[in-house]
Amino acid sequence: MSLLGPLGAAARPLARVIGRAAAAQAREVAMMAALAAMAPLGRVGDSVERAIDALLPIAGHISPSARPVLLVHGFAGTKSCWFALARALRERGITVDAINYSVLGNSVEQLADQLAARVDRLLAETGADKVHLIGHSLGGIVIAQAFADGRLDGQVDTVVTIATPFGGSPWANLCPLGATVRALRHGSPLLCRLAEAPVPDGVRWLAITGARDVIVPGRRSVPHHAEVQRVTVDDVGHVGMLLSPLVVAHIVDALPADERAVA
Template structure:
């Protein structure tokens, strides 16, 4: 569904650009190349305004005392440019055309990975992360979570089904869940229902573990479940998030790694992505969509995947020694 919506929006933008081009060529003396350039700039301007709007919406709700990190103006420019570029390529190329199901490597020395996308996305969002995983020869699978506007509780069975498939096809007893944004909450809902028996590590990128105020502007049951009620640190999580947190213990949280940006333009307050009991890694100057496309984040994720493999081997070795007495 998301791929069809993304293609429709892409065609709509092309249609607007074409109409503007025809108007310019008929109503102005500008040469055709300049008219074409003006049309391209118009589309880029409209798309840039969407990114500007995401930062504008989060500004009143940003964390203050919990986010002392400030950026220089050049860094702010890089933050915006990176997020704008990420939204452009994801919505115009990744999600419309680059959905995928699996990429398997027989010579992989790492645990297999299941990729879980966020709100309003599909597996195409992971196209650039997938390329990094391919270079590392890490087997990975992806799923599309629908209905798009359904409850996050409904995504847990989809993750369970996909996880069972990964285990059956790879012969591995444990895997790594890599989730972006809302996908991290769906992964936690999976752990609530099925535990950590087959999960060595859950890595979340920019997940609103305590909610995000931007969800109040969204559509769907899932937005209501991941909203943040109030401004900045004075607010509170939704009832759904509070109920989810009440089901978690130290074992579930200890396998979770939360990687997030202190300047996220969707998760606000940004400190919402910090989950007590998990391994939290805060970064500077990266936008929300850009997280999975950032080479530094990709390197960090691959390191965590290999650490998960090491931990599993260590635990297995310890169990064998204990059995031998």
């Protein structure tokens, strides 16, 4: 009996795994290109809704009773990266806003101050009692820092973090410059402080992890809190999660039932 038969049979599962990983990374590159093409729209006006409308206007009634959602992008992102999620939320009658920020010249603590100020403004504009916060990558760290500073007490209902490097990112070790990048290294003082901070009372927290994420791999994207719910999405990478229909569905499901209903 030829050895090629058993060897070939054993190699087929490995080939399938390699093929799925390669396909996932190819989709990741394509999604990065798509988000890069939409990036200029993230600079349109002060509202993420203007950026969305510039691409695909959505007719619908915004429910005044629903708590608004504030989106916090990641490193080098803009609010246009939230196009898929923001559209899905607006279709359900939820007010959506997003914050734009630059990591240049800003520490994580300073970005957390900007986020807290934006939450105050959004609550004042909408008359809502609380907001939902959704952060991708560094955006989730900014949210956690704002909580640790006590700036969001009593103002937040639900938090969703996507591919957020609570356990650090190995890629942060490759960039020696910038206080914000250094803060994202495994074991950094900032990440250690956040690991010791409890989830605020009354806040529901969902952490979404991508099985093909090479920027924040494995459990690095899960906060060190037993109260946090974790969801892992297969065959999607760090950037791809922003456009993944499955990730969007998980986020919509994480919101209270009365706020998911179409107005």
